[in-house]
Amino acid sequence: MTHASPSVRATGRRPATADASGRARGARAPRSRHRSPLLFCAPFVVLFAAMYVAPILYAAYSSFFTVRRSGLGLTAPTEVFAPLDNYARAVQDGAFTASLGRVALFGLVQVPLMLGLALALALLIDSKSARGRGFFRLTSFVPYAVPGVSAALVWSFMYSSTSSPLNRLLEPLSVTIPFFDEDLVLLSVANIVTWSWAGYNMIIIYAALQSIPAEVLEAARLDGASALRIAWSIKIPSVRGALVLTTVFSIIGSAQLFNEPAVLQPVSGGSISSTFTPLMSAQSAVAAGNYPYAAAQSVLLAAAVGVVSLIFFKLTHRGDRA
Known part of the structure; x- marks a missing residue:
């Protein structure tokens, strides 16, 4: 019969055995345990750095150079290091600031x-008295499945001054909607974006509504609260986080507006210029071979979006601290 040593009886654990190299086997476990998550995260970190961080840093670096052309333009242009020239030019560029x-x-x-439309759709579909909720949920989300370029092509046909079915329906009333008029063209583009993305935002808000405990809603009904009162006092405050998230996504998406006006430009009759949006203005600079100036415009746009998003977060979290 063997007897355990006093240290084993006191701690209840046996000392780690040493291998041939003289290191304790038990000391290896913590290192491997900490190393495993890093190995799983490594592919994401590498792709994120290569596809997101590196292009941003390269764009910022390129914006510090200015393209100079000498003589009659017969020689190849050269890039000269001038950190603020492109930014000063962008700020003074009326077309870019207008975009x-x-x-x-x-x-x-x-x-x-x-x-607002996405929230209303989510509340209607979430209502217990609504009929055909699955059908309306699917039909509201279908436009998001249509690629943005394809959606813009379809709507360009709807807006066409010669073949618009909408204006044909309004002909008996002697009404014609000038979709590409300078005062309406921005609303025409906004209509396409709303049609494409309202269903996507509705799904996010609807998913947040599903997390509300059923007991809370049932207690409100037993207290005599109407459906409108439940929606205003319980459901909308409960999806505040989803509304903040979708708002930030929408702000970023608005800054990246490109596909819809670019597709509509050939049929707009000149109301949509090549510098209609900041990304279109940057694309025009790329087409002209001035990559550093396009990079400076992109950096300014990214900085503006970051500032607006930060201000929005500060405003929405101020109520939480209060």
Whole structure:
């Protein structure tokens, strides 16, 4: 019969045995345990750095150079290090600043309307008295499955001054909607974006509604609260996080507006210029071979979006701290 040593009886554990190399086997476990998560995260970190961080850093680096052409333009252009020249030019470029203002106006009008529509659809589909909820949930989400370019092509046919079926329906009333008029073209683009993305945002809000405990809703009904009162006092406050998330996504999406106006440009009759949005303006600089200037415009746009998103987060979290 063997007897355990006093240290084993006191601690209840046996000392780690040493292998041939003289290191304790038990000391290897913590290292491997900490190393495993890093190995699983490594592919994401590498792809994120290569596809996201590296292009941003390269764009910022390229924006510090200025393209110079000498003589009559017969020689190849050269790039000269001038850190602030491109940024000063972008700030003084009327077409670029106008595109920033146009996108800002687009976001101020389109984002609240789209999210309001998405919230209303989510509340209607979540209502227990609603019929055909699966059908309406599917039909609301289907436009998001249509690629943005394809959706813009379909709507360009709907907006066409010669073949618009909408205007043909309004002919008996002697009404014609100039979809590409300078005063309406931004709303025409906003309509396409709303049609494409309202269903996507509705799904996010609807998923947040499903997390509300059924006991809370049942208690409100027993207290005599109407469906409108439950929606206003319980459901909408409960999906506040989803609304903040979709708003931030929509702000970023508004800044990246490109596909819809680019597709509509050939049939717009000149109301959509090549610098209609900041990304279109940057693309025009790329087409002209001025990559550093396009990079500077992109950096300014990214900085503006970051500032707006930060301000929005501060405003939405101020109520939480209060």
